[in-house]
Amino acid sequence: MAMPSPKLAHVFYRTHQLEAMLHWYRAVFGAEIVYRNPALAFLTFDDEHHRLAFADLGVIAPDGGDAAQAPVGVDHVAYEVPSLTLLLETWEDLKAKGIAPYWCVNHGMSASLYYADPDGNQMEFSVDCFASKGECRDYFQGDRIGANPVGTEYDPADWLARLRSGASEAELLAIDLAAPVSPIRGRLEALSA
Numbered sequence: 001m002a003m004p005s006p007k008l009a010h011v012f013y014r015t016h017q018l019e020a021m022l023h024w025y026r027a028v029f030g031a032e033i034v035y036r037n038p039a040l041a042f043l044t045f046d047d048e049h050h051r052l053a054f055a056d057l058g059v060i061a062p063d064g065g066d067a068a069q070a071p072v073g074v075d076h077v078a079y080e081v082p083s084l085t086l087l088l089e090t091w092e093d094l095k096a097k098g099i100a101p102y103w104c105v106n107h108g109m110s111a112s113l114y115y116a117d118p119d120g121n122q123m124e125f126s127v128d129c130f131a132s133k134g135e136c137r138d139y140f141q142g143d144r145i146g147a148n149p150v151g152t153e154y155d156p157a158d159w160l161a162r163l164r165s166g167a168s169e170a171e172l173l174a175i176d177l178a179a180p181v182s183p184i185r186g187r188l189e190a191l192s193a
Contacts, residue, residue, distance in 0.1 A: 001089065001090050001093040001094075002090070003079065003081060003090050003125055004081055004082060004086040004087075004090055005081065005082055005086075006079035006080065006081055006125060007079060007080045007081075008077070008078075008079060008080075009048065009051075009078040009079055009080040009124075009126065010048070010050050010051045010052060010053055010077075010078045011051075011052060011053070011074060011076075011077055011078070012052075012053040012054070012055070012074070012075040012076050012077075012078065012124075013052070013053070013054050013055070013072075013073065013074060013075060014054075014055050014057055014070055014071070014072050014073060014074075014075045015054055015055070015056060015057065015072050016056070016057050016058055016072055018041065018054055018056040018059075021054055022041055022043070022054065025043060025052055026043070029043075029045045029051075029052070030045055031043040031044060031045040031051070031052060032044060032045070034049065034050055034137060034140040034141075035050075035140035035141075035145060035149070037146070037149055038056070038059050039055060039056050039059040039060050039149075040053065040054065040055055040056070040149055041053065041054045041056075042054075042140060044137070047133050047134075048133060049109055049110075049128075049133055049136035049137040049139070049140065050137075050140070055075065055184070057070055057072070060184060075122060076114065076121075076122035076123055076124050077121075077122075077123050077124070078112070078123070078124035078125075078126060079123065079124065079125050079126070080110075080125075080126055080127065080128070081125055081126070081127055082127075083127060083169065084111065084127045084159070084163070084169040084172060084173060085163055085169065086127075087111075087113065087125060087126075087127050088156055088159055088160040088163065089160070090125075091113055091156045091160070092156075092157075092160060094115075099115065100115075101113040101114050101115050101156070102114055102115065102116055103153070103182075104153055104154050104155065104156050105150070105151045105152065105153050105154070105182050106129065106151050106152050106153075106154055106173065106175050106176075107126075107129075107150070107151035107175075108129060108139055108144060108145055108148065108151055108175040109128065109129055109130065109136040109137075109139040109140065109145075110126040110127060110128050110129055110136065111126060111127055111129055111154070111172075111173055112124045112125065112126040112127075113125050113126075113156065127169075127173070129173040129174070129175065130173075131170075144175065144177060147177060148175070148177060148181050150181055150182050150183070150184055151175065151181075151182050152175060152176055152177075152179035152180065152181065152182055153179075153180075153182045154172075159172050
């Protein structure tokens with residue numbers, strides 16, 4: 001089974017010049033910032049909750065650690081799938097073929113599986129956590145994202161078993177703010193594992 005009906009959702013960039021990048025993408029795309037903290041920024045130019053995202057490598061690793069040394073450029077390209085059930089059933093099928101995600105995280109507005117292809121190119125497959133794009137976008141304006149802008153990790157096997165036992169998608173997609181905040185993951189970590 002291939003990833004079911006994926007649609008391009010957003011592109012996430014790594015940068016050492018966040019202000020200049022935000023200025024450029026706002027000017028070129030007419031994008032507006034929907035959420036920003038010192039390390040991360042999310043922008044949109046249509047009714048999607050975000051189309052562009054940026055990580056400031058210097059803020060993420062101010063001590064000059066591995067993240068600060070990561071190359072600038074595209075971190076990952078994200079695709080949206082129609083439902084959590086399809087996302088997890090595809091995860092199960094791909095896992096059986098030896099293709100596994102390196103990160104499974106509920107961001108609060110979307111739940112995602114991150115994969116790296118044989119060259120290390122990263123992609124995210126996600127499903128929205130709310131019934132509408134407007135509710136997902138509202139998540140960026142609320143207090144919950146400020147408390148946890150990265151999200152919480154989840155076990156896709158557990159979620160799929162719970163779905164098959166009668167749990168609703170909405171129940172699983174509701175972020176658990178009491179869960180530990182997930183570290184930011186990426187290509188360099190995935191390749192060193």
